[in-house]
Amino acid sequence: MIKHIFKMIWNKKKQNSLLIVEILLSFMVIFGVFSYGLNAYSNYATPMGINYKQVWAISYNHTLDTKSADSVTMVYENLLNNIKAMPQVIDAGYHSNNIPFSTNHMSGGLKYKDEVIYYINGYDVDQNFLKVTGATMASGRWYNKADAAQRGKIVVINQFLKEKMFGKEDAIGKTFGNAEGKDPVKIIGVVNSIKQEGDYQKLSYGRYNLHDTAAYKWMGKILVKVAPGSGADFEGKLYKLMANTLRKSNIEIEHLDNKLTAYNKFTVVPLIIMSIVAGFLIINVALGIFGVLWYNINKRRGEIGLRRAVGATGNGVSQQLVYEALVLTTLSLVVGTFFAVQFPLLHVFDLPAIVYVKAMLSAIVFIYLLVLVCSLYPGKQAAAVYPAVALHEE
Structure with missing residues (x-):
């Protein structure tokens, strides 16, 4: 037939x-x-990699009149401590402008052996990042206060970048440089990859750098983990604290779950x-x-x-x-x-x-x-x- x-x-x-x-x-x-x-x-x-619920992002711009680096550091450290002292706050930490689910990106390249890898998203964070976002380590460790003396010499990368560079090999202790092969840094930890660009986008390469005191002037974000039930009343108090500390600054408070939906x-x-x-x-x-x-x-x-x-x-x-x-x-x-x-x-x-x-x-x-x-x-x-x-x- x-x-x-x-x-x-x-x-x-x-x-x-x-x-x-x-x-x-x-x-x-x-x-x-x-x-x-x-x-x-x-x-x-693919797992999100963070617990974004009850996490708020405070945006601000640097408006302090003082030129003293020590004074600037003191103001921002006191501000973070005051935020943490609020009863509704579980933890808080500074973050560069490219927070999860934002349209801001800061990317560069790196060189490991003879291979150059581009489109590496760089995130400037502090030692509070894991506690605020609920991110977890795949291997190695996260930053602590003692690492302040080694800024620029150590780094944490995400699992997606680790697999690209090393495959199944252990990445802890290995070093790599920038795209030109300069400024080598040693890997101290590998964090489980975070879907920075929402539920439906693929994972991206990421490296997490411990910020220094000079970064307070341009980082522009504070991530705050709040207790369940925190609403508009507490948001108003948080806004008032920020406005009183950083006068003439444009303050905006966003919820990460709303940013994810958008x-x-x-x-x-x-x-x-x-x-x-x-x-x-x-x-x-x-x-x-x-x-x-x-x-x-x-x-x-x-x-x-x-x-x-x-x-x-x-x-x-x-x-x-x-x-x-x-x-x-x-x-x-x-x-x-x-x-x-x-x-x-x-x-x-x-x-x-x-x-x-x-x-x-x-x-x-x-x-x-x-x-x-x-x-x-x-x-x-x-x-x-x-x-x-x-x-x-x-």
Whole structure:
């Protein structure tokens, strides 16, 4: 039967070519949507790395009139101590402007042996970072007060960067320099990776530097872990404390969970738009397949009647039409799979290869199910054609 179906398809190649192209284009679009969606889901399933709930971010700008470095240090250290002394505060710490779920980025490069790695996000933090965010260490240790004397000589990196640089080797005690190979630093700890850019974005390389006293003038953020139930009243008190200490400064208090929700929209909204477009395309393809098969039945009533007259069963005729649709789909998917395979080979969109493989298999199954559903009813209608009526019409 398969040989017979291929012969019939070849004899009607002009009529079938449009359907093949339509299925091919649909497969590529569905493949793209599934790739984007599966990658977003894979990133979503990755642990966040921090406990962002009940964490507030205070933004400020340096407005102190004093030029004395010691005076500046004293003001900011007293400010942090006063914040920690508030009964609703669990812990607090300074952080550079690129806090989690913000649009600020500070990236650079590093050189380990002969390999240069770029797009390393650098975060300036203090020894309170783990307690405030709930981040955990994968190996080694975090900074302590005694490390102040070694600023610029030691560093903590995240697990994602550690795997890139060392694979399964232990990173503790190893050294690397900047992109030019200068200013070497020793790794004292590896922190579990944090999804800085929201639920649906991939992990990024990160290094955590212990800030020095000169950084108070430009860091601009204080992360505060507050007790459950802290609301607008406490937020007002916190704002008043900041405003009284840093006069003329622009103070803003944000909640990390709200920032996460806002950041996630950058990923969710395009996915929704792509899904809507793909949905319309699927409807058009389904109607196209259904219409073509329906048209073929009406055009082939004489052929169907003759087949029934010489002994073909209704189910046999129905199965033939369904098989024809599936063979056409297979021809389209062979070409579509060839193009889809190029995506991981050429690193298009720089997604993991496993995402492309899963998306390709899912799109193939989806297209086959779509064509099968759309061909069942026309096939059933073909089975209901009476031989005498069809031959009489001929």
